Amino acid sequence: MRVLVTGKNGQVGRCLMDQGESYGFAMFGMSSAELDITNIRNVDSVISQIKPDLVINAAAYTAVDKAETDKKSAYAVNETGPKILAAACKKLDIPLFHISTDYVFDGESDIPYKETDSVNPTSIYGRSKLMGELAVRNTLSKFIILRTSWVFSEHGGNFVKTMVRMARERDRLDVVSDQFGGPSSAHGVAAALLKIAAQLEQTNAISWGIYHYCQKPYVSWHQFAQEIIERATKMGLVDHPVEIAPIPSSQFLTSVKRPENSSLKTDKLERCFNVSGGQWSLDLEMVLESIKGVG
Numbered sequence: 001m002r003v004l005v006t007g008k009n010g011q012v013g014r015c016l017m018d019q020g021e022s023y024g025f026a027m028f029g030m031s032s033a034e035l036d037i038t039n040i041r042n043v044d045s046v047i048s049q050i051k052p053d054l055v056i057n058a059a060a061y062t063a064v065d066k067a068e069t070d071k072k073s074a075y076a077v078n079e080t081g082p083k084i085l086a087a088a089c090k091k092l093d094i095p096l097f098h099i100s101t102d103y104v105f106d107g108e109s110d111i112p113y114k115e116t117d118s119v120n121p122t123s124i125y126g127r128s129k130l131m132g133e134l135a136v137r138n139t140l141s142k143f144i145i146l147r148t149s150w151v152f153s154e155h156g157g158n159f160v161k162t163m164v165r166m167a168r169e170r171d172r173l174d175v176v177s178d179q180f181g182g183p184s185s186a187h188g189v190a191a192a193l194l195k196i197a198a199q200l201e202q203t204n205a206i207s208w209g210i211y212h213y214c215q216k217p218y219v220s221w222h223q224f225a226q227e228i229i230e231r232a233t234k235m236g237l238v239d240h241p242v243e244i245a246p247i248p249s250s251q252f253l254t255s256v257k258r259p260e261n262s263s264l265k266t267d268k269l270e271r272c273f274n275v276s277g278g279q280w281s282l283d284l285e286m287v288l289e290s291i292k293g294v295g
């Protein structure tokens with residue numbers, strides 16, 4: 001199967017490109033310079049050259065705070081881009097796998113979110129991602145939308161890398177302890193998409209729709225930070241004691257109100273595709289090893 005990956009230099013994009021061949025797929029990864037998903041002509045020309053059997057959209061505008069003042073770019077990449085990709089997929093009658101986010105929810109629920117729960121994004125990023133979901137759903141019948149949360153890896157910028165960097169520089173880190181979610185390695189997100197793609201290749205008939213993916217257990221940012229720093233210290237990535245102090249989100253000043261509960265219920269993915277995220281701690285260990293390797 002020929003798989004076209006947009007946003008190949010992002011966290012998930014890189015992991016898709018790293019793993020795809022091991023599933024027997026011919027992988028065609030595009031950076032934003034090679035394929036700008038907001039440009040119809042660019043999309044049509046690349047897709048007609050590559051003739052993919054499946055497109056996986058790993059491209060997104062992910063700067064949550066910046067999106068508040070850069071609304072146009074956020075909507076261009078997160079809404080218009082998926083709309084253009086979906087239209088191109090429709091022309092070729094091929095499926096689109098698209099990645100979305102826990103930020104489509106307001107975080108007010110006391111329990112993990114199901115795919116059928118009401119959406120109510122509270123940020124421009126969340127709204128733009130929701131519009132991207134709708135564009136895909138309204139254009140295509142053959143689509144997978146995988147909503148995930150708290151993505152980390154050795155690539156790009158993310159919470160794990162930020163915590164390690166800051167712990168190396170400071171003796172104390174204040175971390176929000178009243179927001180909860182499921183950390184998800186980009187490796188795991190990529191593997192979930194590729195496992196679904198493998199089932200598509202085998203059966204040509206899968207249950208299209210929206211799925212939730214995250215790893216377990218659900219934790220607060222503070223608990224996640226404690227685990228990151230404890231492991232990083234054992235590995236020698238951090239060479240001094242660092243206090244991880246819990247703070248309420250009201251003390252963490254940002255332009256965006258983040259969901260208090262970002263936990264995603266993942267049963268549907270397990271039931272329909274036998275895909276489970278497993279424990280984030282295993283992937284955290286691997287990611288920290290990679291960060292250590294780079295120095």
Ligand SMILES: NC(=O)c1ccc[n+]([C@@H]2O[C@H](COP(=O)([O-])OP(=O)(O)OC[C@H]3O[C@@H](n4cnc5c(N)ncnc54)[C@H](OP(=O)(O)O)[C@@H]3O)[C@@H](O)[C@H]2O)c1
Pocket residue numbers: 006007008009010011012013031032033035036037038058059060061062077081099100101102129147148149150151152156157186
């Ligand atoms: N990161 C998280 O914590 C998180 C949480 C939940 C869901 N998600 C979702 O997971 C997906 C993957 O996220 P990620 O963390 O891997 O993102 P990322 O590391 O920020 O990568 C996004 C990629 O998209 C590319 N891109 C931006 N604009 C583009 C355009 N117009 N055309 C083509 N490519 C473009 C970027 O390329 P350049 O670098 O060249 O701009 C970048 O390589 C996204 O859909 C995101 O919304 C992420």
